[in-house]
Amino acid sequence: MEKTVHSFEIINERIIIKRIDKSLLTYGEIRIPNYLRDFFHFHEMEKHDRWDIEITYNHTLYYGVLYLDDYKRLRGKLRWGKELTRELRNTASKYIYESYGYDIREENAPLLRIEKVDRLIFRADVIFPEEVEKDAKEYMFHEDKFIYGVKARYELDPDVRLKVLKIHGVSCGICGFNFEHIYGDVAKGYIQIHQIGMEDKNLEELNLEKDFIPVCDNCHGILHRSKEVDLSVKELQQIIKIQSELHKLDK
Secondary structure, three states, rough: OOEEOOOOEEEOEEEEEEEHHHHHHOOOEEEHHHOOOOOOOOOEEEEEEEEEEEEEOOEEEEEEEEEEEOOOOOOEEEEEHHHHHHHHHHHHHHOOOOOOOOOOOHHHHEEEEEEEEEOOOEEEEEHHHHHHHHHHHHHOOOOOOOOOOOOOOHHOOHHHHHHHHHHHHOOOOOOOOOOOHHHHHHHOEEEEEEEOOOOOOOOHOOOOOEEEEOOHHHHHHHOOOOOOEEEEEEEHHHHHHHHHHOOOOOO
C-alpha cells in the first residue's frame, strides 16, 4: 500500500514518509492531515486531549506530543522538543536552505520516515534520496572490483534502494548498526541493500518488503562470504545473538 498525498507518502499501516521542509525544521512539528488521522488514532482523542509520545531517532529517545487543533475535522499536530528539532536541522538544513549554496530541488529534499512501533511509540529515520542515488552510482563505478554483497542487480538500482529504505529505514536490519550514529554527517543516509530473494527473479516478482533488507557492510560481507552457499539473514541474526550471549558469559 504505497500512496503519495501532498508531502506525505503512506507506505503501509505502520510507516509514513514526510518530505522535510523549512516549516518542520523551524517549528519542530508536523500538521497531520485528515487522511492520516487513523494512523495517529485521532479518532480516539477527545477535544482537549494531549498524548505524550516517544520518538527514537538515531538511537536517542526524544519526547513529543499529539493533539487536535481542529476537533471537528479530526486534524491535529505532532510536535516534538527543541533537541530533536536541532538534530533534524543539523542533518537536513543544507538540502533545504538556499544559504548553503546547495542546488535546492524538491526531489533532493530529505525524507522523514516515521514508523509506528506502538500506539504512542515511534521510530524516526531521515532518508536522503540524492545520497541513495550517489551511493548506487559509486558501486556501479567500482563494479570491476569485488565488493561483498553488491552482486545482485537490484541492489544497485537507486529506485529500488530508495523504496527499500522507505520501508525498512537506514539502520542495518541484521545487527542494528547505523552509520550516521557512529560516523556523523559524513555517513548520513549510507547503508547497503541485500536482496534476499533469488537473483533470477524479475523486479515485478519481488516483494520490496520481504525480498530486500538494509545491511551494513560487515553483515553484507559475511552474508556473501562463502562462494558455495550464502548465509540467510535469519542465520546471521542467530549467529550474532549467540555470540552476544557468549560474550556476556565471558564477562
